[in-house]
Amino acid sequence: MHVLITGANGFVGQSLANHILSQGCVGESKVSRLTLLDRQFDEAVDSSSLDLVVEQHSGDLADDQWLKDTLGRFPMDVIYHLASIPGGMAEKNDQLGRSVNIDATMTLLEICKAQTESIGHKPVLVFASSIAVLGIMPDLVNDDTPLKPQMSYGAHKVVGEVVINDFSRRGWVDGRSLRLPGVLARPPAETGQLSAFLSDIIRELSQGHTFVCPMSAQAKTWASSLPNIIENLIHGAAVEESKLKATRTFTLPTLCFSMAEMVDAIGLVYKQNTKELVSYEPNPMIENLFGCFPSLETPSADEVGFKHDGDLNKLVERALLK
Known part of the structure; x- marks a missing residue:
């Protein structure tokens, strides 16, 4: 299995990569290649003693040609799309926020589509969305709560959820959007x-x-703890597509x-x-x-096995x- 993590040098990305490196698998599937993407990396991964190939690629995710060239060499099985420009930063720099949060997501989806159409192998895409999509909330939030984002970051995540659902509907990717709460x-x-x-x-x-x-x-x-979020990300890729039923977007239990x-x-x-x-x-x-x-209340997420800290x-x- 070839696993890709975008935003792999971030807080959640580093922990997810370390989990996969230590376990050597996602769910019950053995990982043979791990590709890590980010603007830069704090340190290199020493994979000499590991039973899998690890590659770190530093670059700008908003550069669609770099992204296509980097990811076009090996078919991908699981993609964790964690890279984003977060709330405060996206408010200060609108162009940067849109180029990473929307444009790079679209490029990644087009890469998935090209792979599916060329070799017939549809990758699983786990998208790190956010509870920021909810914005103004009623007294009870559930699966039917309307989305009213109050920041550009939340609006960008709504766009990601919608296009991932559409690409999944058309059979170009097996997408799962997970709305992450605060991570501690x-x-x-x-x-x-x-x-x-x-x-x-x-x-x-x-x-x-x-x-x-x-x-x-x-x-x-x-909020949820970082270990809980990693458990849910791993489960998000491992859960069978047949269990997703009517929705591919989940507000995680928290x-x-x-x-x-x-x-x-x-x-x-x-x-x-x-x-x-x-x-x-x-x-x-x-x-x-x-x-x-x-x-x-998160009945859809509960039904397919996502959990909070307890x-x-x-x-x-x-x-x-x-």
Whole structure:
């Protein structure tokens, strides 16, 4: 099996690549070749002791000719399309956001179409969408909730979901769009993620440091641990196409909790007096984007085997696992 990961040097991409390298398979299928794409890589993968071929390619995903040349050499079985320009960065640079989030996705789909038509081998494409597609939400979110994205990033992800569904309908790709919630805990870095504070609060409070939370104690959000997201990405590629039925787009099961509940869980898991360490200074924009999340039902995702962390203590405990 040949597996491709775009955005392979990112937070989720690195973890997914490391999981595949350590397990040597996706589901029950053995991986023989792993191709990693990103603008640059922090370090090279030493595959000399591995029973699979690993290639890292640095380049601009918005360069469609580079993408076609790089991916046209070997047929692909599974594609994880994780590369994106996230929320804050896409708002600041509209052209960059569209070129990566929309144009590169279309080029990747055209490559899949060309492969299917030339050799009759339809690749599985797992697209990392986002709960940002939901935007303004009602009191209960379920599979029938209308999409009302409030940022360009969310709008771009809606476009990706729609075209992946259409290419799948036409038999050119076996697509699965997974709407990822907040993923915890991201390393401390400038990534353009407006929700980075959700990772920072776990890291800082777990070490006994004070933290100023930009949302109120009662603000509610959704999130999953990185290990849980990796499990769902692997399952997303492994689930049989026949089980997808009427939809190829899934809002992943995740936990809904208040900031006060998260602070309590961090204190319990890491034995810290977190109530004294945290203070709340709500930022209206941040709270509007990330602190007004309602209850969530995900029957379609539940039916095909996607899962959340189980409980908030487990999420907090797993969030800092290496």
